[in-house]
Amino acid sequence: MNEHFIPSHGGYKDLLTFQKSEIVYDATVKFCAVYFDRRDRTIDQMVQAARSGKQNIVEASMASGTSKEMEVKLTNVARASLEELLTDYRDFLRTRGLEEWPKDHPYVKRLQELNRTPGADYETFRRAVEHADPAIRANAIMGLIKVTSYLLGRQIQRLEQDFIKEGGLRERMTRVRLASRSGRRSP
Secondary structure, three states: OOOOOOOOOOOHHHOHHHHHHHHHHHHHHHHHHHHOOOOOHHHHHHHHHHHHHHHHHHHHHHHOOOOHHHHHHHHHHHHHHHHHHHHHHHHHHHHOOOOOOOOOOHHHHHHHHHHOOOOOOHHHHHHHHOOOOHHHHHHHHHHHHHHHHHHHHHHHHHHHHHHHHHOOHHHHHHHHHHHHHHOOOOO
C-alpha cells in the first residue's frame, strides 16, 4: 500500500492570482523607471511591494502541501503587499493632482473586459500599463492590483473552506496511518 499524506502542490503558475501579480510586478518596475528618480526610495518600496505580492503567492503554493496555515498566511501577505502598492499608486496620483478613475469610468470597463480575456498576459495590457499619460498608466496598474487583490480574497476564502473540509497535515497523516493499520486505503 503506497499512501501519501502530502498532496501535490506548487502549481502557482496556473493560478490567476500569480499571473495577474506578475503583470503588476512587471508594470510597476517599468512605471518606477519612468516616473521616479533612480535614487528615490519610493522605487524600492513600490517594486518590493509588487515583488512581495507575487513571491508570496509562489511561497504559499509551495508551502500548501505541508502547512495550510502557512499557505493562508502567505496568501494574505501577498494581498497586503498589493494593498500597500495600491496606496503608493494613489499617493502618486494625489501628489500630482491626478484623479483615480471611478468604477463607472469607460477605461475601467475596458480593463474589466481585458481582465476576462483567457490567457491574458502583459501584452494584453501593454497599451494601458505603458501609456504615455501617467494617469492612464497608474490607473491601469491600479485596476490590475484591485482585481488581483479581489482574487486573492476569494482564494483565501477557498483555502478556508478546503481546510474545514479536508483538514491539515496532521489530520491527513492520521487518516493514512489509520487506513494503513486497518489494511484499507484512505479516502
